[in-house]
Amino acid sequence: MKTTNVADQVTRAALELFASQGYATTSVQQIVEAAGVTKGAMYHYFQSKDDLLFAIYDRMLSLQKAHLDGIVAAGGPVADVVRAVCVDVVETSIDFLPEGTVFFRSMHMLPEPRLKEVTQRRREYHDEFAALLRRGQDEGLFRTDVPRSLLVAHFFSDVHYLSHWYSPEGPETKSQVAQQLTELFLRSITEQGRGADDRADQH
Amino acid sequence: MKTTNVADQVTRAALELFASQGYATTSVQQIVEAAGVTKGAMYHYFQSKDDLLFAIYDRMLSLQKAHLDGIVAAGGPVADVVRAVCVDVVETSIDFLPEGTVFFRSMHMLPEPRLKEVTQRRREYHDEFAALLRRGQDEGLFRTDVPRSLLVAHFFSDVHYLSHWYSPEGPETKSQVAQQLTELFLRSITEQGRGADDRADQH
DNA sequence: CGGCGCAAACCGACTGGACGGTACGCCAGG
DNA sequence: CCTGGCGTACCGTCCAGTCGGTTTGCGCCG
Numbered sequence: 001m002k003t004t005n006v007a008d009q010v011t012r013a014a015l016e017l018f019a020s021q022g023y024a025t026t027s028v029q030q031i032v033e034a035a036g037v038t039k040g041a042m043y044h045y046f047q048s049k050d051d052l053l054f055a056i057y058d059r060m061l062s063l064q065k066a067h068l069d070g071i072v073a074a075g076g077p078v079a080d081v082v083r084a085v086c087v088d089v090v091e092t093s094i095d096f097l098p099e100g101t102v103f104f105r106s107m108h109m110l111p112e113p114r115l116k117e118v119t120q121r122r123r124e125y126h127d128e129f130a131a132l133l134r135r136g137q138d139e140g141l142f143r144t145d146v147p148r149s150l151l152v153a154h155f156f157s158d159v160h161y162l163s164h165w166y167s168p169e170g171p172e173t174k175s176q177v178a179q180q181l182t183e184l185f186l187r188s189i190t191e192q193g194r195g196a197d198d199r200a201d202q203h
Numbered sequence: 204m205k206t207t208n209v210a211d212q213v214t215r216a217a218l219e220l221f222a223s224q225g226y227a228t229t230s231v232q233q234i235v236e237a238a239g240v241t242k243g244a245m246y247h248y249f250q251s252k253d254d255l256l257f258a259i260y261d262r263m264l265s266l267q268k269a270h271l272d273g274i275v276a277a278g279g280p281v282a283d284v285v286r287a288v289c290v291d292v293v294e295t296s297i298d299f300l301p302e303g304t305v306f307f308r309s310m311h312m313l314p315e316p317r318l319k320e321v322t323q324r325r326r327e328y329h330d331e332f333a334a335l336l337r338r339g340q341d342e343g344l345f346r347t348d349v350p351r352s353l354l355v356a357h358f359f360s361d362v363h364y365l366s367h368w369y370s371p372e373g374p375e376t377k378s379q380v381a382q383q384l385t386e387l388f389l390r391s392i393t394e395q396g397r398g399a400d401d402r403a404d405q406h
Numbered sequence: 407c408g409g410c411g412c413a414a415a416c417c418g419a420c421t422g423g424a425c426g427g428t429a430c431g432c433c434a435g436g
Numbered sequence: 437c438c439t440g441g442c443g444t445a446c447c448g449t450c451c452a453g454t455c456g457g458t459t460t461g462c463g464c465c466g
Contacts, residue, residue, distance in 0.1 A: 021311075022311050023227075024225070024227030024228065025227065025312060027424080027425060027426085028425075028426060028427085029424095029425075029426095037443095038444075039426090039427085039443085039444085040428095040442055041441075041442050043426095043427070043428080044441065044442065048426080048427080049427090104307070105307075105308055108225050109228060146386075146387070147374070147383075149368075150384070153361075153364060153367075153368045154361060154387055156364065157360040157363065157364030158356075158357060160363065160367070161359065161363055161364070165352075165356045172350065177353065180349050180350075181357065184349070184357055184391040187390060187391045188388070188391035189387070209416090230450080231451075232451075232452095240416085241417050242417080242418070242452090242453085243415090243417045243418065243454095243455095246452095246453070247414090247415060247416065248415095251453080252452065
């Protein structure tokens with residue numbers, strides 16, 4: 001409990017409702033009722049309805065960015081770093097599946113300044129990932145016959161699409177899916193000039 | 204001209220506005236003003252606002268399904284058919300980029316019966332694609348160490364994601380992108396047991 | 407050929423209700 | 437007694453959809 005259990009309950013309820021009904025079709029009334037609080041309480045902690053939306057994005061973006069930075073900072077062979085990053089992104093995206101659903105559906109409903117910030121932060125994320133791929137290309141690990149931006153898009157498309165098909169109740173666990181998607185991605189972007197790829201330069 | 208130029212104008216305007224502002228945040232007033240008609244005229248041809256949304260989906264789904272059926276019916280080696288289907292889906296999805304944007308953002312706002320139909324028709328499409336992959340797997344062309352449904356999702360994720368990054372003004376043409384994405388996909392799903400894949404069994 | 411009737415196309419002011427946001431007041435605790 | 441947390445009643449706006457009415461196109465009959 002402590003302070004602002006209210007804010008938490010509201011965020012939770014909002015997330016659930018936004019994910020299942022969409023942002024625009026969910027009324028503030030519904031949210032506060034589901035959260036077991038009143039409008040007054042909610043507007044005491046949030047300035048507006050889109051504050052709720054932004055809060056959801058903020059949590060997810062911050063966490064994923066922190067993960068990415070952490071993995072990159074840990075260092076190691078590029079191939080391993082890329083693999084770890086891919087697996088992590090898929091896994092955390094599955095952890096934040098409702099957030100992802102809401103994100104891609106309703107991002108465009110944020111008012112201009114907010115939208116700018118979200119877009120900006122996503123771009124930073126993509127750029128960091130692209131930089132990793134670049135390092136891999138420089139080492140001759142990844143193909144260069146296709147624009148790097150397309151490789152980036154190719155990977156993130158899987159992440160986006162997760163919320164359209166993955167279900168925790170399904171047959172596959174999140175780490176299985178993460179491994180499998182990562183493997184598909186890596187196979188598609190690996191340079192095929194030589195057969196040398198998996199056990200070549202282990203320090 | 205002819206009959207119902209009005210309906211056409213309205214559909215066009217609606218598509219443009221839905222794609223740029225979102226479905227929920229676009230008012231019927233805006234649409235009819237952009238289309239140069241009146242509300243009365245619009246409600247003469249459409250029963251409701253979500254009729255417009257459905258009309259957009261309908262066009263896209265029908266066209267893509269027809270393409271798919273045509274390519275499959277034309278026959279040929281499975282590998283070629285799959286390749287042709289992938290290229291075609293990407294290309295037509297680029298042709299229908301605004302429709303795609305609207306589709307994935309706003310599908311969930313359709314009333315239940317309509318939503319059911321759209322979901323159903325998408326599923327048929329996916330199933331037909333999955334059947335193709337199955338044929339390829341039976342012939343030993345495609346890998347079987349990953350659930351087929353994941354392979355399907357892996358491909359359609361690229362198609363979905365197009366509207367998030369592709370721009371006709373960008374450096375790449377639509378057929379380049381189609382070729383490249385198809386190539387990435389095919390490489391990731393091709394069975395690697397032997398090096399025999401591209402020139403093995405040509406009739 | 408011209409006028410008539412009728413149906414389809416079209417107009418646009420209006421409504422009813424929902425919804426985001428606010429004003430204000432109450433109450434507990436420091 | 438006064439501040440911060442919260443409840444409640446209310447407000448102004450907006451908007452999908454409607455409805456009575458007008459115009460337009462057109463076959464048909466005299």
